[in-house]
Amino acid sequence: MELRELGRTGLKLSSVGFGASPLGNVFGSVSEQQANASVRLAFQSGINFFDTSPYYGGTLSEKVLGKALKALNVPRSEYIVATKCGRYAEGFDFSAERVTRSVDESLERLQLDYVDILQCHDIEFGSLDQKLKEAGKTRFIGITGLPLEVFTYVLDRVPPGTLDVILSYCHHSINDSTLEDIVPYLKSKGVGIISASPLAMGLLTEAGPPEWHPASPELKSACRAAATYCKENGKNISKLALQYSLLNKEITSVLVGMKSVEQVEENVAAARELTASGIDEEALSEVGAILKPVKNQSWPSGIQQS
Numbered sequence: 001m002e003l004r005e006l007g008r009t010g011l012k013l014s015s016v017g018f019g020a021s022p023l024g025n026v027f028g029s030v031s032e033q034q035a036n037a038s039v040r041l042a043f044q045s046g047i048n049f050f051d052t053s054p055y056y057g058g059t060l061s062e063k064v065l066g067k068a069l070k071a072l073n074v075p076r077s078e079y080i081v082a083t084k085c086g087r088y089a090e091g092f093d094f095s096a097e098r099v100t101r102s103v104d105e106s107l108e109r110l111q112l113d114y115v116d117i118l119q120c121h122d123i124e125f126g127s128l129d130q131k132l133k134e135a136g137k138t139r140f141i142g143i144t145g146l147p148l149e150v151f152t153y154v155l156d157r158v159p160p161g162t163l164d165v166i167l168s169y170c171h172h173s174i175n176d177s178t179l180e181d182i183v184p185y186l187k188s189k190g191v192g193i194i195s196a197s198p199l200a201m202g203l204l205t206e207a208g209p210p211e212w213h214p215a216s217p218e219l220k221s222a223c224r225a226a227a228t229y230c231k232e233n234g235k236n237i238s239k240l241a242l243q244y245s246l247l248n249k250e251i252t253s254v255l256v257g258m259k260s261v262e263q264v265e266e267n268v269a270a271a272r273e274l275t276a277s278g279i280d281e282e283a284l285s286e287v288g289a290i291l292k293p294v295k296n297q298s299w300p301s302g303i304q305q306s
């Protein structure tokens, strides 16, 4: 698995990262045995980056991921863990007091002494706190959010070095590539770039998105049509979508949510195949044409827009 440098952090992340929200049963239920086997296979296949949050499954994802990582029985320095703060099943709280407590709670659930990256989760709903880096409980600080403007808004206002990483989601997949527009800006600010949800949170899968997916009916139906086109032509929409997301090497890691050994196998194989023989340009162009009417269509997120 290819390793890419994350901004100025010195961390080298696998190009495919393990998104652990499915381990919180966010995309249907996952047994502990399945979770352990998925994490183990991912690690053995060269995936060294694992992303979670206290929000996923109301803390379940952190607990399950923590157990699975511990069961690997390898030195802590061999894997990179990111978690988040500020967003919880009960709601948002970015206060210094809650964030400080939050990181201790996360460390306990993850059974770790430190996380590599602590990210303020979906900051369009709140603001940013910085103290924890100094306490040694996280090595690097990041922010996550859906609207791309949150990144430029914050980075335009904080002193250089305040933020190490940004995590964007659903903006670097076949149906929405708007993250590309701000990559030069992010690079100029020296922050590492993580892109999540290459499958657009399930839109670009044969099984389709979960019930809670916020996309418009129009976007859902176009993605369904793209998945059907792939199936009917012996292609796999998820493979194509992940490979598309991996094409831009300025993006350090593409976080894909995985809930089974089969999905880990498929996603690792997709990355390897991309390196060996490139992307299926014909399928990409056909799927691009099907998705053109909904290209770059997103949905509201955050206080101002809701």
Ligand code: NAD
Residues within 6 Å of the ligand: 018, 019, 020, 021, 022, 027, 051, 052, 121, 122, 144, 145, 146, 167, 169, 196, 197, 198, 199, 200, 201, 202, 205, 206, 238, 239, 255, 256, 257, 258, 259, 262, 263, 266, 267
């Ligand atoms: P995703 O686009 O990665 O899609 C996940 C869905 O696709 C799940 O249902 C999964 O089971 C399925 N899937 C995975 N591999 C597949 C394959 N090969 N074939 C068919 N289906 C497959 O969306 P996501 O999980 O939301 O995003 C990835 C990760 O990024 C999350 O787990 C989380 O760690 C992170 N994330 C963070 C934020 C944030 O910070 N605000 C937001 C979104 C995602």
